[in-house]
Amino acid sequence: MNKPVQRVAAIHDLSGVGRVSLTMIIPILSTMGVQVCPLPTAVLSSHSAYKDFYFVDLTEHIEGMINHWEKIGYEFDSVYSGFLGSSAQIEMVEYFIRKFSTESSLVVIDPVLGDNGKLYKTFDDRMVAEMKKLVKYADVITPNITEASLLLDEEYSDNFSIEKIKGWLLKLTSMGPDTAIITSIPEKPEGKRTSVVAYSKKGKRFWKVSCDYIPAFYPGTGDAFTSVITGSLLQGDSLPVAIDRAVTFISLAIRSTFGHENDPMEGIMIERVLDSLKAPVQMGSYELLS
Ligand code: PXL
Numbered sequence: 393m394n395k396p397v398q399r400v401a402a403i404h405d406l407s408g409v410g411r412v413s414l415t416m417i418i419p420i421l422s423t424m425g426v427q428v429c430p431l432p433t434a435v436l437s438s439h440s441a442y443k444d445f446y447f448v449d450l451t452e453h454i455e456g457m458i459n460h461w462e463k464i465g466y467e468f469d470s471v472y473s474g475f476l477g478s479s480a481q482i483e484m485v486e487y488f489i490r491k492f493s494t495e496s497s498l499v500v501i502d503p504v505l506g507d508n509g510k511l512y513k514t515f516d517d518r519m520v521a522e523m524k525k526l527v528k529y530a531d532v533i534t535p536n537i538t539e540a541s542l543l544l545d546e547e548y549s550d551n552f553s554i555e556k557i558k559g560w561l562l563k564l565t566s567m568g569p570d571t572a573i574i575t576s577i578p579e580k581p582e583g584k585r586t587s588v589v590a591y592s593k594k595g596k597r598f599w600k601v602s603c604d605y606i607p608a609f610y611p612g613t614g615d616a617f618t619s620v621i622t623g624s625l626l627q628g629d630s631l632p633v634a635i636d637r638a639v640t641f642i643s644l645a646i647r648s649t650f651g652h653e654n655d656p657m658e659g660i661m662i663e664r665v666l667d668s669l670k671a672p673v674q675m676g677s678y679e680l681l682s
């Protein structure tokens with residue numbers, strides 16, 4: 393019999409203020425009927441875009457937590473990692489994936505490194521080098537365009553042709569993962585549309601989903617995006633339907649937030665749109681690229 397509830401080990405930070413990482417991932421996946429077991433990589437007073445945030449690196453505690461899960465024989469249908477507290481944690485995530493994943497489990501790695509052409513404040517080149525090693529263990533990776541450029545040592549720009557993105561996707565999947573999904577790709581004419589483009593080695597097909605661009609930057613949208621992708625694939629959706637669901641959810645959450653006058657640093661108000669994740673497959677807008 394199929395399991396009533398799929399279980400994900402979520403290896404991410406817990407940030408108190410500003411909706412990112414676990415405060416996004418737990419509600420989204422729970423709403424999609426998936427159990428989340430958090431393995432916190434760091435605890436922060438807020439995400440790292442706020443000034444003077446307080447940061448507790450949990451590197452030295454991770455091994456103890458993993459050992460306990462091994463001892464009680466806990467199993468997971470999926471491993472999903474994101475923001476890591478230090479480059480030293482990458483080896484621990486690799487160990488975790490080797491120990492806890494099987495042929496049938498879904499390993500999703502969001503190579504959280506930066507955005508808008510820049511590394512996040514807590515990272516350096518060592519983190520980029522280690523992340524390049526980690527992605528080879530993934531089934532699915534979801535870099536934004538900045539992270540894709542860092543993983544591939546390519547120059548970041550905000551002006552890309554689809555042919556160039558397709559080349560990057562082929563290179564990213566040749567690093568190991570079956571599927572690479574690049575997000576936040578600006579479309580021409582600038583400032584009107586943005587798109588997500590993906591490639592799966594299994595099907596050898598490229599997919600694209602676009603949506604209207606809203607001129608605001610909200611931290612944590614990548615976490616919401618990859619959480620919906622993970623929940624959707626675990627519930628049996630195809631890759632393009634999973635991307636459609638994720639893009640629709642982010643667009644809805646951004647629209648529900650944008651009209652209010654609150655600080656964009658607080659992230660998108662997922663609380664107002666979580667219920668939309670319970671809908672069956674809807675008419676979406678994915679395109680197969682030739
Ligand atoms: O999702 C990105 C993210 C996750 N965790 C922390 C962050 C950020 C982005 O700013 O600072 C702590």
